[in-house]
Amino acid sequence: MKFFDRYPLRVLLVAATVALVALGLIASSAAVTLTMRSQLIASEDAKLREAMNEWAATSPPPGPPSSLDGDPLSPEGPSRERPPSEYFIAVRTAAGDLVFVVDDNPSQPELPAKVNLSEPFELPDAEGGGSWRALADVDRQGNITVLAVPMSTTVDGTVTKLIQVQALVGLAVLIGVGTCAWLLVRRSLRPLQAVEQTAHQIADGNFDRRLPELSPRTEVGSLAQSFNWMAGSIESAFTATEASRHKAAASEERMRRFVADAGHELRTPLTSIIGFAELYRTKMLPDADVAFGRIEPEARRMQALVEDLLTLARLDTERPMSREPVDLTQVAADAVAGAHAIEPARRVELRLDAAPVLTGDGDKLRQVALNLVVNALRHAGEDANVTVTVTESVAASAPATHTASIGPAQRPGTPLAVLEVDDDGVGMPAEAAAKSFERFHRIDDSRNRSDSGGGSGLGLSIVAGIVQAHGGTVHLDTAPESGAHFRVELPVDSERPANEPF
Incomplete structure (x- = not known):
């Protein structure tokens, strides 16, 4: 077998074809020659008998x-x-x-x-x-x-001429067969050359290369089909590996930023607490009520930040949430009531266009509504009005375009419970809106965080995490000086088993 491994397949196929045809010609020529010789000898024998019987x-x-x-x-x-x-x-x-x-x-x-x-x-x-x-x-x-x-x-001369003619004809046949076989094999194996070239291109990193479609009833066509399937699997695996690598790198980068930002956010209230405690200890701030009056807000701010961080950590681990029927109108009403408690002077309106009930975690959904309302109160501007709307909808086959969206696309025809939070404030540019759901993201100008009332940049991240855990989607439509419109779409999902986690 090592002898045949030294030569290309096309050479072996042509050589085998010519050899088989040559063997066939030799066998047929030998049979014809022997038959002719026997016939000539029989003819001479008949002539000899005739002559012996006559003259x-x-x-x-x-x-x-x-x-x-x-x-x-x-x-x-x-x-x-x-x-x-x-x-x-x-x-x-x-x-x-x-x-x-x-x-x-x-x-x-x-x-x-x-x-x-x-x-x-x-x-x-x-x-x-x-x-x-x-x-x-x-x-x-x-x-x-x-x-x-x-x-x-009589006999030998005729047989000799026959052999000569057979040799010339056989040689011409072998030359013709060899030429035709070479052309046919070359044409038939041309797709194999394409396979070889495509394989080299894939090895060089061009994973999108494919072979032209051929009839699967032929061996080369079947090979091309299998090769394309293999190349597609390799491309998918490589793409998935690259995506996983990029995702891991991005996750690592987000984790580093998260730790750095979390440390910075925790350091600010801790610095204030330590500072006021040091002033009180050194008698530079003798009034204890004043010292503790400064320490307590910073401690509460740190507590809220820690709670937000814990919420995000639980969302990252995808822990199962509690499941219960949730009245979205009551969730919205609680959020509006909480907003009035936080900012009594601000105008926050509640509109109930429907009364959808969905299955989910009521406390988490209340946190979503409250975070959106508080976000509007803090960043829309002091004179901005906030409107909370509850309605129902059905997922469309062609989803609308939004400034920013996060969460899976809903299956067309899926019943949706919708919570909308609108403000007529300063709005934000599209570049900032695209990053609004990132952790610790804060926009500049009027929406920048202040020491007195600004947030930590985790509120919308928590909203996105909770909504996605419920299989929902959050959309944001905004533009500078046009306010912000947040739309939360949650599948009603009344037929999901009660023991199935989100």
Whole structure:
């Protein structure tokens, strides 16, 4: 097998084809040649029998034999007419004496002492130049007549010419077959060259390369189909690996930023607490009520930040949430009531266009509504009005375009419970809106965090995490000086099993 491994497949296929055709030609030529030779010999045997029964049957006159060069010594031959020149005729007596010879050939056969009187036989040439086909008969006087014809001029010559013609024709056939086989194999294996080239391109990193579609009923077509499937699997695996790598890198980067921002956010209230405690300890701030009045807000701010961080950590671990029927109108009403408690002077309006009930975690959904309302109160501007709307909807087959969205697309026809929080404040540019759901993200200008009322940048991240845990989506539509419109779409999902976590 190592011998065949040294040569290309196309060379082996052409060589095998030519070899098989050559074997076939040799076998057929041998069969034709042997058949032709047998037919020629049978024909000569028939001629010998016919001659022996006709003109060669005449008994020769007594006397000395004729000369061996074909000139008879007796004026009469074995027949009344001159025999054909290609024949050799010899007559021997019963005692073995040669009494008559007619031979116009340049050579003569070597006569044996005994001959076969029943069937034709072959005799060697006296000079070793070939062979003779002979037939012997005995007359009434016991004389033996031997009639022979040279094989070289009757059988062997014809067979030789036949072999020559077969050789020339066979050579032409082999050249034609070899040429056609080479062209056919080259054309048939051309897709394999494409496979080789495509494989090299994929090895170089071009994973989107594919082979042209061919008929799967052919071996090459089936190979191309399998190759494309393999290339697609490799591309998918590589893409998934790259996506996982990028996702891991992005997650690691977010974690580093998260830890740094969390440390910064925790350090600010801790610094204030330590500062006021140090002032009170050194008697530089003797009034304890003033000191603790400054320490308590910072402690509460740190507590809120820690609670937000814990909420995000629980969302990251995808812990199962409690499941219960939740009235979204009550959730919105609680959020509006909480907003009035936080900012009594601000106008926060509640609109109830429907009363959807969904299955979910009521406390978490209240946190979503409250975070959105508080976000509007803090960042829309002091004179901005806030409107909370509860309605119902059905997921469309062609979702609308929004400034920013987070969460899975809803299946068309899915019943949705919708919570909307609008403000007519300063709005934000599209670049800032695209990052609004990132952790610790804060926008500048009027929406920048202040020491007195600003947030930590985690509120909308918590909203996004809770809504996604419920299988919902959050949309944001905003523009500078056009306010902000948050739309939370939650699938009603009333048929989900109660023990199935989100």
